[in-house]
Amino acid sequence: MQIPMKEVEIFEVGPRDGLQNEPTFIETEKKIKLVEMLQDAGCRKIEVTSFVHPKWVPQMADSIQVLEGITNRPGIVYSALIPNMKGMQRAVEAGLDEVVTIMSASESHNTKNLNMSVERSLEEVRNINEEARKHGMRVRSYIGTAYGCPMEGAVPVSEVARIAKALEDAGSYEISLGDTTGMAYPQLAFEVASAVLDVLTTARTAVHFHRARGIECANVLASLQAGVTVIDSAAGGLGGCPYAPGATGNMATELLVDMLHRMGIATGIDLGRMEQAAQFAKQLVSQNEKE
Ligand code: MG
Numbered sequence: 001m002q003i004p005m006k007e008v009e010i011f012e013v014g015p016r017d018g019l020q021n022e023p024t025f026i027e028t029e030k031k032i033k034l035v036e037m038l039q040d041a042g043c044r045k046i047e048v049t050s051f052v053h054p055k056w057v058p059q060m061a062d063s064i065q066v067l068e069g070i071t072n073r074p075g076i077v078y079s080a081l082i083p084n085m086k087g088m089q090r091a092v093e094a095g096l097d098e099v100v101t102i103m104s105a106s107e108s109h110n111t112k113n114l115n116m117s118v119e120r121s122l123e124e125v126r127n128i129n130e131e132a133r134k135h136g137m138r139v140r141s142y143i144g145t146a147y148g149c150p151m152e153g154a155v156p157v158s159e160v161a162r163i164a165k166a167l168e169d170a171g172s173y174e175i176s177l178g179d180t181t182g183m184a185y186p187q188l189a190f191e192v193a194s195a196v197l198d199v200l201t202t203a204r205t206a207v208h209f210h211r212a213r214g215i216e217c218a219n220v221l222a223s224l225q226a227g228v229t230v231i232d233s234a235a236g237g238l239g240g241c242p243y244a245p246g247a248t249g250n251m252a253t254e255l256l257v258d259m260l261h262r263m264g265i266a267t268g269i270d271l272g273r274m275e276q277a278a279q280f281a282k283q284l285v286s287q288n289e290k291e
Contacts, residue, residue, distance in 0.1 A: 018238030106149035129171030148183035206230035
């Protein structure tokens with residue numbers, strides 16, 4: 001079997017994507033401790049928090065305190081998810097190096113989640129990139145429902161590639177393909193990653209799979225075969241949404257690291273320490289999210 005790379009970059013999303021939907025507020029100190037443990041484990045890219053209005057995501061209401069509480073270490077990139085230009089302004093004030101934008105490939109999901117059309121979202125990402133350039137910040141962009149939409153079903157691969165190209169043209173340095181509700185399977189994972197890698201000229205392609213009874217590992221393998229070298233995951237496999245049936249947790253970082261290391265692919269992460277971070281992360285969330 002041909003695997004073209006010897007090294008993969010892991011983008012750790014646990015502190016944001018993993019914790020954001022937890023209904024009970026998690027103390028700021030504990031969020032900071034999770035980030036510190038992830039740094040100790042060797043994570044170099046960490047999505048720490050989000051600048052979404054606390055009315056929508058109360059769990060992330062302490063985003064500034066969390067960012068201020070982390071001992072910033074050289075060589076580590078700390079980023080925050082922003083839903084729009086308002087979030088961008090807060091990220092600028094917080095002095096972040098990197099922001100992460102979000103939109104969906106399917107019109108219905110984008111409208112439900114962000115209350116705007118796909119084209120309007122692309123416009124917003126262009127504006128965010130313009131602002132980011134002024135402040136020397138980088139923009140990473142998610143495309144949700146890249147492997148299917150819970151409302152619309154199959155999403156054309158050509159549409160995912162078109163949006164990815166538009167995001168690259170907007171200035172985003174990395175495009176992450178999100179399997180929002182765990183609908184991906186290996187052939188589709190290969191097809192979507194290949195189409196996006198094919199169309200991007202400067203931006204990197206990342207994949208963001210959710211827990212799907214282990215199928216996420218097969219999806220990663222298919223993506224590696226297509227040439228993807230950046231993979232998103234969350235310590236402990238946290239994530240999902242108690243209010244959105246079908247929204248499973250993120251692929252677990254400890255599982256991903258174990259698999260990649262067995263394959264001889266370096267990640268820079270210490271598996272033992274990552275397992276400790278995963279244990280700690282799981283203690284932060286309520287029981288129903290752990291399975
Ligand atoms: Mg996720």
